[in-house]
Amino acid sequence: MDAPEATSPELASALERAGDAVTRLTRWCDDFPTAGVRFADLTPVFADGPGYRSVIEGLAVAGAGADLVAGVDARGFLLGGGVAMELGCGVLAVRKAGKLPPPVHSESYSLEYGAATLEIPCDAPDLKGRRVFVIDDVLATGGTLLAAAELLARAGAEVIGVAVVLEIEELGGRGRFDRYPLTSLVRV
Ligand SMILES: O=P(O)(O)OC[C@H]1O[C@H](OP(=O)(O)OP(=O)(O)O)[C@H](O)[C@@H]1O
Numbered sequence: 001m002d003a004p005e006a007t008s009p010e011l012a013s014a015l016e017r018a019g020d021a022v023t024r025l026t027r028w029c030d031d032f033p034t035a036g037v038r039f040a041d042l043t044p045v046f047a048d049g050p051g052y053r054s055v056i057e058g059l060a061v062a063g064a065g066a067d068l069v070a071g072v073d074a075r076g077f078l079l080g081g082g083v084a085m086e087l088g089c090g091v092l093a094v095r096k097a098g099k100l101p102p103p104v105h106s107e108s109y110s111l112e113y114g115a116a117t118l119e120i121p122c123d124a125p126d127l128k129g130r131r132v133f134v135i136d137d138v139l140a141t142g143g144t145l146l147a148a149a150e151l152l153a154r155a156g157a158e159v160i161g162v163a164v165v166l167e168i169e170e171l172g173g174r175g176r177f178d179r180y181p182l183t184s185l186v187r188v
Pocket residue numbers: 072073074075076110111112113116136137138139140141142143144145173
């Protein structure tokens with residue numbers, strides 16, 4: 001697996017540890033959830049204490065300067081809380097449709113194996129002027145992470161960056177992130 005370029009010794013060290021854990025522990029599942037998809041399951045990475053710590057620390061270095069961390073439903077929640085604790089800021093759950101009481105902001109999108117809608121509350125919290133760092137576990141086509149970033153930006157947030165643990169390069173998601181700096185701890 002290739003690691004992204006490290007821009008500080010601190011990030012380099014976190015990336016190396018996270019890269020080792022992700023390479024060793026990711027479970028690759030053929031034909032899930034649909035035929036032809038090779039699904040990257042990071043469950044064993046998160047269930048490993050040092051592995052989980054390394055990805056949280058790597059993401060937190062990338063998110064320095066944020067005053068709110070947004071985690072994308074569902075596995076992004078596992079990361080968002082840890083990174084927010086590390087940065088000393090709050091956390092926001094970007095939910096799949098139908099989970100939040102109205103009023104909500106919504107954004108629909110396509111992903112590698114379907115389509116979905118993400119939602120956040122309108123004005124609770126008020127996102128105007130908030131410096132938000134958006135996190136998910138995997139970047140495939142990029143549809144999910146881009147929808148989350150656009151949703152937050154539309155609600156008035158300044159999206160200072162987006163990040164994932166694992167980027168699947170052949171699906172080309174990175175090319176969609178010209179407006180938001182993208183960090184991936186590991187690229188395959
Ligand atoms: O880059 P994309 O093609 O958009 O795919 C990436 C998304 O797909 C997976 O989530 P999924 O929608 O399966 O949801 P889950 O976390 O609720 O299982 C993954 O956790 C990302 O959110």
